[in-house]
Each structure stands twice: as structure tokens, then as C-alpha cells.
Amino acid sequence: MSSIDKVLARIDANLDTSLDRLFDLLKIKSISTDPEFKAPCRYAAEWLAKELTEIGIEASVRDTAGHPMVVGHKKSGKPGPHVLFYGHYDVQPVDPLELWKNDPFEPSIETKDDGTKIIVARGSSDDKGQLMTFVEAARAFIAETGDLPVDVTILFEGEEESGSPSLQPFLQSHKDELSCDLALVCDTGMWDAETPAIAVMLRGMVGDEIIVRAASRDLHSGMYGGSAQNPNHIVADVIAGLHDANGKVTLPGFYDGVIEMPENVKALWETLGFSVEEFLGDVGLKYPRGENDRTPLEHLWTRPTVEVNGMWGGYQGAGSKTVIPAEAHAKFTFRLVGDQDPDKVQESFRAYVRSKIPEDCSVEFIAKDGSPALRLDFDMPALEKGKRALHDEWGKDTALIGMGGSIPIVGDFKRMLGMDTLMIGFGLEDDQIHSPNEKYNLTSFHKGIRSWARVLDELSKD
Amino acid sequence: MSSIDKVLARIDANLDTSLDRLFDLLKIKSISTDPEFKAPCRYAAEWLAKELTEIGIEASVRDTAGHPMVVGHKKSGKPGPHVLFYGHYDVQPVDPLELWKNDPFEPSIETKDDGTKIIVARGSSDDKGQLMTFVEAARAFIAETGDLPVDVTILFEGEEESGSPSLQPFLQSHKDELSCDLALVCDTGMWDAETPAIAVMLRGMVGDEIIVRAASRDLHSGMYGGSAQNPNHIVADVIAGLHDANGKVTLPGFYDGVIEMPENVKALWETLGFSVEEFLGDVGLKYPRGENDRTPLEHLWTRPTVEVNGMWGGYQGAGSKTVIPAEAHAKFTFRLVGDQDPDKVQESFRAYVRSKIPEDCSVEFIAKDGSPALRLDFDMPALEKGKRALHDEWGKDTALIGMGGSIPIVGDFKRMLGMDTLMIGFGLEDDQIHSPNEKYNLTSFHKGIRSWARVLDELSKD
Numbered sequence: 001m002s003s004i005d006k007v008l009a010r011i012d013a014n015l016d017t018s019l020d021r022l023f024d025l026l027k028i029k030s031i032s033t034d035p036e037f038k039a040p041c042r043y044a045a046e047w048l049a050k051e052l053t054e055i056g057i058e059a060s061v062r063d064t065a066g067h068p069m070v071v072g073h074k075k076s077g078k079p080g081p082h083v084l085f086y087g088h089y090d091v092q093p094v095d096p097l098e099l100w101k102n103d104p105f106e107p108s109i110e111t112k113d114d115g116t117k118i119i120v121a122r123g124s125s126d127d128k129g130q131l132m133t134f135v136e137a138a139r140a141f142i143a144e145t146g147d148l149p150v151d152v153t154i155l156f157e158g159e160e161e162s163g164s165p166s167l168q169p170f171l172q173s174h175k176d177e178l179s180c181d182l183a184l185v186c187d188t189g190m191w192d193a194e195t196p197a198i199a200v201m202l203r204g205m206v207g208d209e210i211i212v213r214a215a216s217r218d219l220h221s222g223m224y225g226g227s228a229q230n231p232n233h234i235v236a237d238v239i240a241g242l243h244d245a246n247g248k249v250t251l252p253g254f255y256d257g258v259i260e261m262p263e264n265v266k267a268l269w270e271t272l273g274f275s276v277e278e279f280l281g282d283v284g285l286k287y288p289r290g291e292n293d294r295t296p297l298e299h300l301w302t303r304p305t306v307e308v309n310g311m312w313g314g315y316q317g318a319g320s321k322t323v324i325p326a327e328a329h330a331k332f333t334f335r336l337v338g339d340q341d342p343d344k345v346q347e348s349f350r351a352y353v354r355s356k357i358p359e360d361c362s363v364e365f366i367a368k369d370g371s372p373a374l375r376l377d378f379d380m381p382a383l384e385k386g387k388r389a390l391h392d393e394w395g396k397d398t399a400l401i402g403m404g405g406s407i408p409i410v411g412d413f414k415r416m417l418g419m420d421t422l423m424i425g426f427g428l429e430d431d432q433i434h435s436p437n438e439k440y441n442l443t444s445f446h447k448g449i450r451s452w453a454r455v456l457d458e459l460s461k462d
Numbered sequence: 463m464s465s466i467d468k469v470l471a472r473i474d475a476n477l478d479t480s481l482d483r484l485f486d487l488l489k490i491k492s493i494s495t496d497p498e499f500k501a502p503c504r505y506a507a508e509w510l511a512k513e514l515t516e517i518g519i520e521a522s523v524r525d526t527a528g529h530p531m532v533v534g535h536k537k538s539g540k541p542g543p544h545v546l547f548y549g550h551y552d553v554q555p556v557d558p559l560e561l562w563k564n565d566p567f568e569p570s571i572e573t574k575d576d577g578t579k580i581i582v583a584r585g586s587s588d589d590k591g592q593l594m595t596f597v598e599a600a601r602a603f604i605a606e607t608g609d610l611p612v613d614v615t616i617l618f619e620g621e622e623e624s625g626s627p628s629l630q631p632f633l634q635s636h637k638d639e640l641s642c643d644l645a646l647v648c649d650t651g652m653w654d655a656e657t658p659a660i661a662v663m664l665r666g667m668v669g670d671e672i673i674v675r676a677a678s679r680d681l682h683s684g685m686y687g688g689s690a691q692n693p694n695h696i697v698a699d700v701i702a703g704l705h706d707a708n709g710k711v712t713l714p715g716f717y718d719g720v721i722e723m724p725e726n727v728k729a730l731w732e733t734l735g736f737s738v739e740e741f742l743g744d745v746g747l748k749y750p751r752g753e754n755d756r757t758p759l760e761h762l763w764t765r766p767t768v769e770v771n772g773m774w775g776g777y778q779g780a781g782s783k784t785v786i787p788a789e790a791h792a793k794f795t796f797r798l799v800g801d802q803d804p805d806k807v808q809e810s811f812r813a814y815v816r817s818k819i820p821e822d823c824s825v826e827f828i829a830k831d832g833s834p835a836l837r838l839d840f841d842m843p844a845l846e847k848g849k850r851a852l853h854d855e856w857g858k859d860t861a862l863i864g865m866g867g868s869i870p871i872v873g874d875f876k877r878m879l880g881m882d883t884l885m886i887g888f889g890l891e892d893d894q895i896h897s898p899n900e901k902y903n904l905t906s907f908h909k910g911i912r913s914w915a916r917v918l919d920e921l922s923k924d
Contacts, residue, residue: 405684
């Protein structure tokens, strides 16, 4: 048996203990966006540093102004690229909690009606399950061969779900330690349950929250209704005016920098057999919304969007309350593509919002830092090796895809550390990340570990 | 001294103990719209029945499907009209609690910078302070003269702030017991701190809550943004489309039944010296919103409106969450005037909302019963007596005004029990009813008690 075959055999033999370790990590309530969960976030970092150290990777927890980083190294000047593996140990909030069938932090293996085994817990897919595929591959490699086939640096962050405020300062101050030849990021998905994929296009993102204020206090709607400004109506007007009747975003200059995909790329995507009926049918919908002259894959990968992730104002309790609230709120995120400039999009949005605010009312903005979209070089040598490794594991050609979500770290690696990134992940569309009952297929976890062993092995070859 | 003068002197002498009793009532957390406060609501009813019994009015708590009623009688076939006095012991919710300077259920007397003494607590004005003006007037009359000058029946309800679901059934089943010659309702205001008023026009109301549902679960906005329907956007579109650029409500047929006031009535209102700058300036606003060809008093008294009292969907916590929620909500109230039909307004609204819902989404409506607007007969004999009594107390002519808020009971009294209603109250515009730091002027309370004594006395005269 070649050494890679022995590593794969060891992975298969030890799957149960790999799962035990993943479950331990999933039980930690590392919700980064909510200050209440600060201690569990630190504990998740400590847990990971301890795991890495145990398998022979020199690792430590590094403090930041926010949640800590974990950095590990296993290097000895081996030939082949020195790779940096990135993942995040923080997870999304779990509300609405009442929609979870089980406690989101009590992981379980369940069997779906079609026989598929799934790991159910918050973070099972995004991103604890995914990052543990790499950790377990490294564990098997070191246990079997005494080392990793290429030099490896590991970086785990704990603020990915809350805008990564500490990441850029940390990359800047640890530039020498973290600059490698290539980054590996496991926060993306497969094309489908059988077809592996590498993401070569990522949408960027910029966000904003608005607080619209009118009267100095809540008012009685019977007394002031019709005369006094109602912030609920103003926020609704702001939201309603963002799209025209054809689903296009109305902000001036919004489409500047959007790049039209070449026809041959569009043609390639046609062969992927993407079914919008299935994509939407899985979540109980039928008809695509949005720009009505675009295909759904274009929407997802190559078109910019704006969504209201939250809005609220006035009385939300049981019964009724005849009130005009003093303020109303909305949270917006823009997904960016091509060369769209996050700052310019934000500026245009803010000018638009201000134009909607009556003279005796005010608006406050709470910024969320933006990142532009990214496209990888199709001729990158590591891309070919990654494709081959995934093909060997899954027995199907690797799809080169775009991603609807944002992974700002990939842009930071490129701009700050000069590294290209291979985005390989094993998530699936029905993983319900960010939603109740998040899951990760057991196959994604098992074959994900095997895939990373193969990728590391391939990268070590000439 | 005539007996009315003795009664008034007794009221003055006992003001402190009157205040003690009001404070006891204000301490009871009788928030009717929130099921959590069921027990305090009952306790408030029991407290009132006990008070009435103590002063010589035969009273008892009457169960309903919701919060109980209190009914009391003091009658012996005296000449003059048999009057029914109505008030409500329930109060509005207190959120946002953090904006209250003191505990809303720990009443206190405070002195404003201009020397005005105010009673601060939830319900101090709406409606516990107001209803106690009548109770204390009755107490003084009975203590001084051994009886009331006219036959009196009292009805206190505990669901006025939550749509009065039990009221109509109760009136129906107690028709004989409650039908009197005239109703007295103390849930309205003065024209200003010096000028007494009787409300002769009341806007009606109808409400609706919508729940718009799209996907079967919350979605990741990076994955589904632009393709899947976002209920926040749908609800915002619904709200934004309710008004045109001139502030008119767009619903088909909405203005059917709206009555144009005669020019001489409008002219009379001009003499009231209403200042929109002060009205809005008091709450930190400058410019009137709404139909831009109407005066603010027209808006308040004679024009129909729609207001969103609450809206919410998606993530409201700290930080950001890139989610497309599965559902979004909004609560609407319409104020009605003239002969507008609440059912027709609701039907038109629902048809409009349905027209805005994409085919693969759904909307659920939660109805709030409506009541049409009301106008009193200017030649009603009791109106002249009420005007005279208030003039005697306040030393100024009584203004005959409209009311922006809704008091559906007045319509129920007319339609179900055949009674006209004299709406007399001592609330002021700056009482902040339904808002944090609700107050009732000490003068309103003191002279309010004296006013009711005078009204009862006047009504007993030929």
C-alpha cells in the first residue's frame, strides 16, 4: 500500500473517534455575534489548540481585541508549497430556537428517509464540520507517516459570523508568520452530493444598518396618526424603493463594475444541470425572484443583490398597541460581484436613504465593513492538483463554480499576504446553514477528511 | 352653602386621600393585552368593586370570557336622567421600559419646571386617573348628601386597550341592567389645560395584522439572495404602497363615506387657535405629514388614516446575521370617519395585500374588530347641561371638539343600548398616554372630580 492508501485506510478505521471529537467541538456554544457567548468562543479556541498540539502540530491561542485566533505550524522545509489552512470555529446565532427539533448544541447523527446519515447541530456544516475534515486528515497523516506531506500552517478564527473585525489587524501583525505559498479554505460546498467542486468566484459583501428616528417619543396613533411621521413607513419606503419592477436595484451606479460572464462560461454552467425548481422547491418556493432576465445561476454567482436581513419598529407583542414608534430599524446586506466597489455601493445606498428621510426626521447608519468580489486564475497550478485529488476521491469531475456567499478572508489573503486560495468544501445546499436544524452529511465529513488527505498528497507531488 | 358647594368643599378637603386611593389603583399592573398580566387585571376589578361598595354603590365583579367587568348601581327612581358611567381599568403595555424615568407602576407626584404638578404612572391619564375623578365625585356626593343627585349605574371594563372582545357580548347579555337614559364616558381630553371640552365626533377604527410567509425556513442571504422571496421586502412593499405621493391612502374605495365638514364648522375650529407647530413641536417634529391639502385639525378629527403600529422580520439582535427570514409581520390600524364601513375598509385592505403577495408566498390575517366613526347630535339636551357645568368649574366656554382616537364603546352604547353619550374628560395632549412616562395633571384630577360633581348636579335639574 502506498502511504496515501494507508492514510485513507486509517481515516476509515477511525471515523467513530473522529466523530466523537467533532461532537465535542459542536457542543461549544461559540456564537461570536452575541457578547453573551464570549467565554464559549474562547473555550472553542482553546479546545482546538489542544487538539492540534496533541496530533503534533505546534499550536497556540492568540488574543485579539475580539475573539481569539488559533495558529498552528507543522513545517520542516519540505519541498512543495507551504500551505495555510483557514477555518472558523464560531457559529451563527440559533434563533428562532423553537424551530429546532433538538438542542442546537447537542449534536446527533440522524438518518433521513432516503437513508442519508446526517450530523445535526449548529455549526455542523458552517464551519466546525468542515474545518475538522482538515484536522482529522492531518491527524491521520501524522499518525501514519510521522509528518505531513507539505509544510502546513493553520489559522482558525472566531469572528467569521460577525464580520471578522480582528482578522485584518491580525494578518497585518502576523504577516511573516502567516504568509505561505497557497491558502486552503474549507468554507464552501460541493456542486451536489456526488460532485466535488472548487469555488473560483466569490461574491463580495457590504452591509449597513439604519435607525430612522422621528418623534422624540412613541406617539398615540389615534392622536398623531396622519400628522406625525411614522418611522415604520419611512423604513418601508426605503426598502420598497431599492428594487424596480424588473427586480433591478435602483441605486445610482450600483451596477458599475459588474462583469458580464463570457458566453462560453455561461454555456459551461448550463451543463451542470442546475434546476431552479429543485433549488427553490427544497425550501418551499416555486418562482425565482430578482432580475427577470437572468438565470438563477447567474443570480447566485455573477449578479449583485441587496437583501433586508432584519427590520423592526413599534409593537411586536401579543394583541395590539395603537402606537407610532419613535424609531424603526433595518439591516441590509449587499452581495457584490466583479469589480464593484463596496465603499461606493455603501455611499450610494446612504445617499439614497438620506433622500428618503423627511426633513424633521433623522437616520443613523451602523456600518459593516465590506469586501469586494473575487475571481481566481483558472490557470493556477494548484487548481489542477486540487481537481485531480477530488476526482480521485469522488470519482467525478470537479466542477469549477461560483459562490453566492462571501468569504472575505480569501480577498485578505490575496491583498495582504499575496496568496491565492483553493476553496474546497463539502457543504451541501440543504445543509441549512444559518438556519434551524443545520446539518452536515456524514459522507461530507468522512469523504471530506479523505479528500484533504489526497489534496495534501497531490500538492506534495511535482 | 348649597349642597353642591358643600360637595365641592369636601372634594377639596379630601384631595390627599383621593390621591392615595388613585395611587393604590395605579400600582396594579393591569395590562390587558398581555396574558401574563391576567391576575393583576382581575385584582384591579376586585379593588374597584370594593371601593364602590364602600362608598355606598352596590357593586360586583362580573366574569367574562376575558378580563372581568365591574358593575355598580346607586338608584332609587330619582327624577332626572338615569346615567351610566363608563371607564376602563386596564392599561397599555409599558415597553420600551428603559425609557421610563421611574417604575411605571410606582406612581409619584412630580413638579415640572413651570410648577405644574403631575401624577406619573402608566394609566395615570388613560384611564385610571380619569375614571377615579368620577368615583371620587360620587364618594363626596354620597358622603355629604347621603345619595347621588341622579340615578347612576357604573360599568368598568378591563379590555379597552386590547380591543374589548368581551364588551359587546356583555352589553347584549346585560341589556336590561345597563340601558340608561344617558351614558357618561371619561376617556377623552380637555382642549388645553385651561379649556374644558366635550367630544362630539369620534374617529372609528379597524385593525389587521399580517404574517407574510415565503420559504419553509430561514435562508442564507448569500445563497438565496436575489432568487428567493424575502418577506421583509414584501411587507415593506405592502406598507409603502398604502399612500400616494400626496399622502392619500391608495386603497380602492377607502374614502367612500368620508364626510366633508361644513365650512362653518371648519371656521369654528379655526378660532380654537390650534397650532400645528406646537402640536408637533412638543414631540420633536416640525412638518405635518399626510394629505397635504388638509389642515392638521381636519386630519385629526375628520380624515381617515392608516398607520403601521409594528413591523418585524428577520434578525434584530446585536451584530449581523445574513438571513432571509421565512416570515415577516406588520400590525396596521385604520382610523375611520364619517360613514366609512370598517368591514369594507378591511376587505379592501386585504384584497390589496393579497395582490402584493407573490404566487408562491402566503399571507395570514389576524383581524381586530372594527367600529365606525361617531357624531353626536348638537341639540342633545344633556350637551347643554354638560357645557354649563364645565364652564362653571373652569371659567371658560366649553369647546365642542372631535377626537382622533377611537372609543368604540360610544358606538356600542348607541347601537346596542340606545343611549347617547356625553364624552367628558380631563386628559391633555402632553399626557403621553400609550408612551413612557405617562402623566395626568394634578389639576386634571382635582378639578376633574369637581367637574363631575357639577355635571351630576346639573343633570338633576330640570
